[in-house]
Amino acid sequence: MNRVQPQHLDLSAIDWREVARRKRRLVSGGSWGMWLAVAMALLWMVPFYYLLITIFKSPAEFATGPKLALPEGLWPVVGNVSAAWQAARMGPAFLNSAIYAVTGAASAVIIAAMAAHGLARFDFRGRTALFMTIFAGTVFPLQLYLIPLFFSYQSLGLIDTRLGMILFYTAICIPFPVLVLRNYMSQMSREMDEAARMDGCGEFRLFFSIVLPNASSPMLALFLLQFTWVWNDLLFATVLTQSPELRPIMPALQVFQGGYASQSPTVILTASFLASLPTVLLFLAMRRTFMTGLTAARN
Amino acid sequence: MAEVRLVNLVKAFGRQIAIKGINLVIEDKSFVALVGPSGCGKSTTLRMIAGLETVSWGDIRIGGEVVNDLPSRSRGVAMVFQSYALYPHMSVRANLSFGLRISGEPRAEIDRRVADAVEVLELGPYLDRRPSQLSGGQRQRVAMGRAMVREPRVFLFDEPLSNLDAKLRHQMRAEIKKLHRRIQNTVVYVTHDQVEAMTMADKIVIMRDGRIEQVGSPAEVFRSPANIFVAGFIGAPQMNFFRGRVGPGGAIFVDRIGEPVLAEPGAFVLPAEGEEVILGLRPEHIVPENHGMVPRRSVCFKATVTMSEALGNETLLTAAFGGVEFVARMADPREVEDGETIEFRIDSDRIHLFDPVTEGTLRRVSN
Ligand SMILES: Nc1ncnc2c1ncn2[C@@H]1O[C@H](COP(=O)(O)OP(=O)(O)OP(=O)(O)O)[C@@H](O)[C@H]1O
Ligand SMILES: [Mg+2]
Numbered sequence: 138m139n140r141v142q143p144q145h146l147d148l149s150a151i152d153w154r155e156v157a158r159r160k161r162r163l164v165s166g167g168s169w170g171m172w173l174a175v176a177m178a179l180l181w182m183v184p185f186y187y188l189l190i191t192i193f194k195s196p197a198e199f200a201t202g203p204k205l206a207l208p209e210g211l212w213p214v215v216g217n218v219s220a221a222w223q224a225a226r227m228g229p230a231f232l233n234s235a236i237y238a239v240t241g242a243a244s245a246v247i248i249a250a251m252a253a254h255g256l257a258r259f260d261f262r263g264r265t266a267l268f269m270t271i272f273a274g275t276v277f278p279l280q281l282y283l284i285p286l287f288f289s290y291q292s293l294g295l296i297d298t299r300l301g302m303i304l305f306y307t308a309i310c311i312p313f314p315v316l317v318l319r320n321y322m323s324q325m326s327r328e329m330d331e332a333a334r335m336d337g338c339g340e341f342r343l344f345f346s347i348v349l350p351n352a353s354s355p356m357l358a359l360f361l362l363q364f365t366w367v368w369n370d371l372l373f374a375t376v377l378t379q380s381p382e383l384r385p386i387m388p389a390l391q392v393f394q395g396g397y398a399s400q401s402p403t404v405i406l407t408a409s410f411l412a413s414l415p416t417v418l419l420f421l422a423m424r425r426t427f428m429t430g431l432t433a434a435r436n
Numbered sequence: 437m438a439e440v441r442l443v444n445l446v447k448a449f450g451r452q453i454a455i456k457g458i459n460l461v462i463e464d465k466s467f468v469a470l471v472g473p474s475g476c477g478k479s480t481t482l483r484m485i486a487g488l489e490t491v492s493w494g495d496i497r498i499g500g501e502v503v504n505d506l507p508s509r510s511r512g513v514a515m516v517f518q519s520y521a522l523y524p525h526m527s528v529r530a531n532l533s534f535g536l537r538i539s540g541e542p543r544a545e546i547d548r549r550v551a552d553a554v555e556v557l558e559l560g561p562y563l564d565r566r567p568s569q570l571s572g573g574q575r576q577r578v579a580m581g582r583a584m585v586r587e588p589r590v591f592l593f594d595e596p597l598s599n600l601d602a603k604l605r606h607q608m609r610a611e612i613k614k615l616h617r618r619i620q621n622t623v624v625y626v627t628h629d630q631v632e633a634m635t636m637a638d639k640i641v642i643m644r645d646g647r648i649e650q651v652g653s654p655a656e657v658f659r660s661p662a663n664i665f666v667a668g669f670i671g672a673p674q675m676n677f678f679r680g681r682v683g684p685g686g687a688i689f690v691d692r693i694g695e696p697v698l699a700e701p702g703a704f705v706l707p708a709e710g711e712e713v714i715l716g717l718r719p720e721h722i723v724p725e726n727h728g729m730v731p732r733r734s735v736c737f738k739a740t741v742t743m744s745e746a747l748g749n750e751t752l753l754t755a756a757f758g759g760v761e762f763v764a765r766m767a768d769p770r771e772v773e774d775g776e777t778i779e780f781r782i783d784s785d786r787i788h789l790f791d792p793v794t795e796g797t798l799r800r801v802s803n
Contacts, residue, residue, distance in 0.1 A: 328521035331488050336535030336586070337509040346534075350525040 192217055192410055196401030214407070221408035224400055229382060230389035231415075234368055236299065237385055241306025242363035246356050249311050253318035254348050258330065268319065274312040280372065282309075287376055297379050305373060310363040314356075321355050322348065358427045365416045386412045438499045438512065438589030438622050439464045440485060446493035447480050447646075454480050456646035457494065462639075467616055467623045469633035472643035473669070478626040479594055481643075485624060486515050486592050499589060509539075514583035515592040518599065520575045522567040522582070529563045532581050546585075553581040556615065573604045580615065591616075593625040597632065605629075609636060630670055634658070642666050664714060664795040667788055673719050673752060675788070676762035680715040682706050688715055688789070692758040693737040697784055704789050704798045713798065716788035722764040723781045724753065731783035738779050744772045755780070 191199060193208035195216065202209075221227065256268050286305070287296070295301030325348070333347045349356075371387040378384050390412060393405045420427065440462040447455035455477045462468045470478045483489040485496055487508035495502050503511050522531050532553060536546045554560055557577040567575055576596060583591060596612070597605045613636050616623055627633055633640050634654040642649045642657060642665075650662040661667035667675045680688040680697070686706050687696030697715065699706070707713065723731065739755040739762070751769035755762060755778065764780055772778070789798040 326519060326521055328517040328519050329523065331486075331508075332515070332517060332521040332582075333523070333534075334488070335486060335508040335513070335515055336582075337538045342538060346538075347523060351523075 188406055188410060191403055192407045194403050196403050199401065199403045213403070217403050217407035218411065220400065220404045221411060224404065225386075225389045225392050225408050226381060227386065227389065227408070227411060230384060230386040233299075233383060234385035234387070235415075237302050237306050237374075238364045238367040240303050241367045242310055242360050244303075244307045245310030245363055246314050246360045248307070249314035249359070250318050250349060250352060250356060251344065252311070252315050253322050254344055256315070256319045257322040257325075258327075268315075271312050271315050274309075275316075279309065283372070283376060286373075290377060296377060297383060299383060301377060302374070302383070302385075305377060306367045306370075309373075310367065314359040314363065317355060317359060318352060321352060325351060354426060354429050357423065361419065361423060361427055364419065368416050369413075439497075440590055440622060440624065441497040442481070442485075442494070443497065444494035445481070445484065445491065445496065447477070447484060447489060448492040454646055455484070455492075458646075458648055460641060460648060460651065462622060462624060464622055465620050466638045467613075467625065467636060468639045468641060469637035470624065470626045470641050470643060471628065471630060471633045471669070472649075474628065476643045477646045478628075478643060482515075482592050482594055482624060482626050485590070486513055487511050488515075512589040513592055514586045514588035514590075515594065516576075516579045516583050516596045518595040520567070520579040520599075522575060522578055524567055527564050527566060528559060528570070528578050531567065531578055532559075532585055535582070535586050549585040549587065550581075553584045556584070556618065557581045557611075572600050573608065576600065576608060577611075580612070584615070584619070589621055591621055591623045593623065593627075595627055595629075596625075597627075598629070605632075612636065630672065634670075640670075642669060644669075660797065660799055661716075661788065662797055664716070664790050667716050667790070667797075671718055673763045673765075675716045675718050676722065677790075678715045678717070678760060678762070679792070680713050680789075682709050682711050682713060684709060688713060688787075690715060692760075693735060693782075695735045697735050697782060697787060698733065699787060699789065700785050703800060705800050706789070706798060707791070712792045714790040714792050714795075716790060717762070717782060718786065719752065719763045719765045721783040721786040722762060723783065724764060724766045725779040725781060727769070728765075728767040731781060731785065733784040734781040735784060736779055736781055738777055740777050741772055741774060743774060746771075753778070 187205065190205070190208050193211050193214050194202070195213035198209060198213065252271065256264060290296040290301055290305075293301075295304065329347065329351075330343060333343050338347065368385075369387060370385075374385050375388045375391070378388070381389070390408055393400050393408060442458050442460040442462075445455055445458040445460075446453065458481065470481060472478055480489060484491055485498075487503070487506065491504045496504055498511060498513070523534065526534065529550065532550045533546050536549065541549075554563065557580060559574075559577060559581055562570060562574055562578075567578065570578065576599075579596070593612075597608050600608060609632060612625075625632075625637065637654060639651060640654055640657050641651050644665055650657055650666045652660075657666060657670050661670060661675075664677065668677070678690050680690045683689045683696055686701070686704075687698050689696045721731075723729070723734075725736075737757065739757040741753050741755045742761070743754040744766075745752040745754075746769060749769075751766040751772065753764045753766055753772060755764060766772070790796065791798060
């Protein structure tokens with residue numbers, strides 16, 4: 138038998154430009170799609186551009202100048218902010234929104250996690266039926282609940298109360314996290330639960346010391362989603378609250394609407410910008426956790 | 437004292453009966469391996485001892501006490517899982533001490549036991565890492581440590597090494613054995629790897645389909661398997677089986693083997709002349725001519741090689757005669773062509789005989 142020696146490639150013979158070209162050939166696939174995507178993205182940006190330039194224009198500048206032109210200076214924004222803040226009484230409205238969104242979303246996600254743990258781990262009769270019942274809540278359009286909710290809140294004395302708002306937001310935010318977390322938890326290692334049980338955990342400790350910490354990233358992502366939903370809710374907040382001290386930010390913006398609204402579009406846009414700032418900042422701050430949480434939930 | 441005793445143990449999943457009445461005594465301080473094909477009920481048995489599955493019927497006694505209705509944590513058992521099942525969000529140190537912390541052991545005692553385990557298992561450098569930052573073998577050791585610190589009366593292992601590569605498995609085998617010698621508690625070890633069972637256990641329990649087929653020391657189950665199933669299960673490559681017939685004077689005739697095989701006198705209880713028997717021969721006892729020692733008493737026959745697998749130090753020959761295939765071990769191997777006809781020798785002192793109907797051994801019970 139003749140010996141075959143392994144042949145070594147001379148690594149200095151590699152042409153790195155060719156390497157890059159090969160990679161590009163595989164990845165790009167054709168520039169047509171790329172340009173189309175860029176065009177769509179630009180189109181998508183137009184409203185944001187409009188918003189961003191307008192809040193830096195004084196009402197007069199906005200009324201006379203071309204709408205898409207860049208602002209002449211940055212100072213008018215101060216006037217806009219203060220006008221918006223006062224007109225919509227944004228201070229208390231922000232506080233209310235924060236209370237509803239944080240307590241509603243947080244308690245919903247924690248309750249959902251408990252429910253999901255039960256649905257994922259305990260074999261009991263009617264488990265699927267129970268899950269379906271919870272999930273059915275998300276199948277119908279939410280507007281359907283509006284009128285029954287209004288009347289039952291009225292008879293319970295929950296209309297126009299903080300408690301009523303928190304209860305509603307908590308309840309409405311539970312089903313979707315249950316669905317996501319149940320799937321996530323049923324894929325968590327059962328042996329880990331069993332190990333914890335052998336280590337002496339009871340049900341509650343198992344849930345709080347073992348299950349919760351391991352489900353924290355999807356829970357955080359769900360919290361963000363539900364927080365945003367509550368923050369952006371206009372319909373239910375408008376119907377279930379009347380007094381300005383209890384109203385969250387979205388219905389507070391309604392002062393700009395209607396017959397005797399006399400504010401300039403610059404102020405209105407500034408107000409909307411301010412109202413959406415917290416959710417945007419929250420997403421930016423937690424985007425990494427959010428993304429890992431979502432992929433974790435999907436896997 | 438922690439003898440484990442399974443009495444008429446049954447496990448039903450709905451109407452399907454997975455464990456069909458097991459009786460087994462696992463002596464204090466012994467190392468017992470449960471082996472058997474996939475789905476035979478090894479894990480289920482272990483999980484019942486652990487308290488992770490309810491006992492459908494019968495009793496489990498640990499140290500004389502019936503534990504059927506005791507929760508896991510009060511049974512004095514600890515388990516090492518196949519997937520290790522470490523807590524991913526805790527450091528190695530927290531993983532080790534978790535159980536002790538929730539049972540409210542004093543700080544000093546926790547520290548002592550953790551330090552002990554860390555020393556034995558050489559986990560010192562990894563104490564502050566998360567499980568995801570450890571290799572498979574290191575995770576395995578943490579899982580063992582977590583079981584160890586609880587100072588259980590009984591250690592349960594469910595295929596603990598099956599996720600490791602061959603070399604690491606070999607090393608961990610030795611470590612587990614060493615650990616057992618050192619802490620001297622009862623071990624029940626589930627595996628489907630018979631090498632693990634043979635090398636580590638004092639006693640092997642071979643299961644099939646929810647029942648125990650044989651219990652014995654590694655040497656016993658290898659040398660005198662109780663039936664065809666055990667004979668085929670223990671030993672790799674598997675034992676070969678041939679149909680034979682009892683002739684005059686206890687000689688066994690196999691079709692196309694010219695001479696009769698003369699069993700060791702008095703070793704077997706043979707059926708009447710003319711009855712069928714199953715002749716079992718391990719591959720190492722069918723010796724290709726000129727390879728390996730010539731047996732003291734032997735019978736020759738010719739067969740055609742259909743396949744040869746060279747393993748380096750030996751070659752496994754699959755050969756056939758008259759439609760019967762068998763595997764033989766060629767020590768000190770030479771190259772063999774497929775289709776080559778070779779002379780083989782059967783070692784008459786190493787044959788096994790079984791009843792074709794009951795599949796039980798015909799070996800005379802010594803004593
Ligand atoms: N939770 C369960 N529900 C229903 N049947 C089960 C359950 N767990 C195990 N079984 C059945 O019980 C039998 C024994 O399973 P077990 O897990 O004990 O096998 P095993 O010997 O450990 O096999 P393997 O070597 O593949 O791990 C199998 O037929 C299995 O299908
Ligand atoms: Mg198993």
